[in-house]
Amino acid sequence: MRVAVAVPRRYWGFLEEELGLVKTIYSDIQCVVKVGKPSPGTYLSSERLRELGECGFEKLVVMDRLKPVQVVNLARELKRDVVDRVMLILEIFAEHAGSKEAKMQIELARLKYYIPLVREAVRYAKMGELHGFLGAGRYGYEKYYLMLKRKEARVRRELEELRRIRGVRRKQRIESGLPHVAITGYTCAGKTSLFNALTGLGKPVGPEPFTTLAPKSSRVAYRDVCFILTDTVGFIRDLPPEIIEAFYATLEEISSADVLVNVVDASKPLERIRVELETTRGVFSKIGVHGKPVIVALNKVDLLGDYTAKVRDVEGLLAGNEELIPVSSTMRFNLELLMEALYRVLRGGTA
Ligand SMILES: Nc1nc2c(ncn2[C@@H]2O[C@H](COP(=O)(O)OP(=O)(O)O)[C@@H](O)[C@H]2O)c(=O)[nH]1
Ligand SMILES: [Mg+2]
Structure with missing residues (x-):
């Protein structure tokens, strides 16, 4: 599905992350229009609408919350389907719900x-x-x-x-009895890339779905342990309040995990990493996984020349149950080291 994406001013500074959110569902982004000031009737000004006329797209994704009348007006104007940020996030949740x-x-x-x-x-x-x-x-x-x-x-x-x-918060037991590792982190941190790299590394045993768990799971065998690895929705910046409940529902896969791999984008400024780590811990404690072993996969270190200073800085932010491994999912750097750390924790060692 070819899509056009409209991005309001407040996300211009997070463009890559917002487009990353779109790509979770729609991989083929044809064009991006920046919206400085939304117009009340159609959201997009007539100028932006003309701009879109030259873009061959089948669906418009607006990274903002639209009023019903705006959705309908836009759809009439463009003669194409329109999805706003809330609907997009709900689609992402639906894809991950187990x-x-x-x-x-x-x-x-x-x-x-x-x-x-x-x-x-x-x-x-x-x-x-x-x-x-x-x-x-x-x-x-x-x-x-x-x-x-x-x-x-x-x-x-x-x-x-x-x-x-x-009962509302039942304890979930995985049917296979295997330990469960969940990959979490913010949009675009590289969760899916790491999931693919690790399942490739540890020979995934069949793509059969785990019906009681999330659909994006794979059984991984490494040395003499076998575990279930899950790629989660992760955290989304600026989550619309009316879908917080639905968001918590997608976190089941995290709350039933024995070990968490928190993927952090090393190329982000330290201050943003600090805020993300804190927000993540806050959510973990809300869903009752506080204190479980967490491996912080400091991803994309290939983008930094010398990454040792960043590693030291981020290590200074860690809590007692967290351990840091610098990795690059796309360059397949340090993945063995990460797997070893997982192995140690799963065999009963500490993080
Ligand atoms: N340079 C670099 N890019 C990466 C790395 N891991 C992921 N990416 C890129 O970051 C973007 C988001 O990755 P993705 O796995 O979809 O992130 P997710 O939203 O957390 O699942 C993609 O363009 C990836 O190619 C890495 O180790 N190094
Ligand atoms: Mg992903």
Whole structure:
């Protein structure tokens, strides 16, 4: 799917990270437009809309929270589907959700967000200008709206039922009984690159999905240990408040982990690394994994000439349960060392 991306001013300084978020779902970014001042009706000014006219894209991703009327106006104007930052993040969550409960929680968040949109679309429906928008297709928006409302009620009921049966924060046990290692970190830190490199290194044993766990997991054998490695959603800067609940649902895979690998981008300024480490610890303690062994994979050291000073600085920020290994996932540097550290922790040593 070829997409165009609109980026508001407050993310211009985080452009790479925001585009990284888009690439999690849409790998083919055709063009990027910067939005200085959003216009109330269509979000994009007529100038920006003209700019987009020259870009061959199938979907517009706006890295901002849009009002329902803006989504609908944009879709009418461009005759293409429009997704905003909240919807994009919910798509990312949906892709990572493992358990039934997490899936339902995310589905509920999506419905809550979509219903006002569709209500807005109903107002335009008779004009026949929104064909196919939001997947309404030939059913028409009125029916689509009612269908979503019914679905929302059903998902809410089922979720309550599920929670009643299992208790809210049940202890999750992995069906295989294997230890579980979760890779976490901010968008673009290199989680997926590290996941791919490590599963390649430790001969993954079959890509079969672990149904009770996240879909992005692989069994890894290294020396005489075998463990499950999971690539998580990780942390997203500036998470919209209405989807925090859904975010916590994606963290199940972290809360059931025995060891965490926290991927940190070494090329970021030390101050940003400090804030990210602190935020991460805050979330860990909220979901009850405080004190578990954490291996901080200081990634992308290939981008620094001499990385020893950065290693020393970041080491100065570590807590007692954290250990730092400088790595480069793409250059495959120090991956053996990281695997050895994991091995030691999994065999019962300390981090
Ligand atoms: N130079 C360099 N780039 C890396 C490294 N690891 C990942 N990247 C790049 O960083 C970007 C984000 O990587 P990705 O694995 O998708 O990050 P994720 O969002 O944490 O899963 C990609 O463009 C990668 O090629 C590394 O060790 N060195
Ligand atoms: Mg990733």
